[in-house]
Amino acid sequence: MNERDAKKSAWPTDAIEPGPDNGPVLYEEQVRSWRENGFALVDGLFPADLIGRARAESLPFFPAAGSPESEAVTDYGSQGAMEFPTPSDAINEITLHPRLLGAVSQLLGLRLRDLRLTQSEPWAKYGHENSSGGSLDNQDQRMHVDYPNHTLTHPADWDMPEAVSILLYFDRVEECGGATEFVPREGPDDPAYQGPLVRTPGLAGLEFVNDRREAAAYLRDAAPDTAQWREENLYARARSVHYRPGTILFYRQDLWHRGTPLRPGARRLIHNMTFRRKECEWISTVHQGWAWAMYRSSKVMVKLLAEGSVEQRCVLGFPEPGHSYWTRGTLDAVRARLEPWGLDMAPYEAAWSGGANESPDHFAPSDPSGLDRLHQENASLREELSALRARLSRERSTRR
């Protein structure tokens, strides 16, 4: 490694050792780095044997390194084969692992029950001599932010993060190359992070281009200021992830980053995951949704629900104990559907109010006096509006 590369490398720090209780997983400094600089690079969060199992169970779903099939792989993803819930038990276990959920809840400052999974998919990247995918090739990516194809809007203000993005590595950078690069945010005045973050291909009237060189050439022509800004503020400041099996890059949908070329002939397996705050419905679930897998003959999804904890179910969107969804009727119905697979309804029963709070429309706000107040406010606004209209039409008619 030459001096420049050594300076550019970002090295992971260890997570807190697992203890007997469900204590914190990340150190305060790691949480601070994610919140302020946009990333936390962490080792040792998962047991090594889980990482090994996940790798071994995933690789059969991807072409071998150097194979003719691998030559044709020039974009992100597993073509649906490894979308959550996946055929790999270890990948599913990683996705809902209490230590991972614990880390995400620390980063967002939320209860576990307020997290929602929106993406979980391992995929393989291959080192090619040439970028045969043309402008859409993902080998040598343009610097980008991930939000455009995850959210319908734009990430909220920096200090109100909505989601945690995750890259989990299974290989060694020394063997594969292809270190992810990213631009740490250096405080609130960092020019790279003055919003809106739209100076990138695919946004605000610009065509989508993935390949770094093609993107730069296109921008030099279509938006020369943007091209120069990106060189100075993004590429010049990039750091690269020094990864090994089990390394995790926690990042944000508003962090500038990019994938870089692998060694020709190499294959790198990586697991992308995203969790959002439960309120942020504008952040889409990237896959077809877990309910679609409920009929699978493997019973993978039914088992994940039945055998999971209350928190893990919440992360998949299953209503938490005490939620207004739960009535005598739904408690009995969900019991009939899922108890045969082992789902324990006790926490949902225990939190049930006995019907005391149930209204004919149980999705109505639970504070009926608040609802009454809203109706009254609406009525008086309507009155005011019609009085204004009447006055306006009187004034108009006297002016005529």
Ligand SMILES: O=C(O)CCC(=O)C(=O)O
């Ligand atoms: O391959 C990598 O290292 C990063 C990939 C990435 O950022 C993406 O596909 O959005």
Ligand SMILES: [Fe+2]
């Ligand atoms: Fe990305």
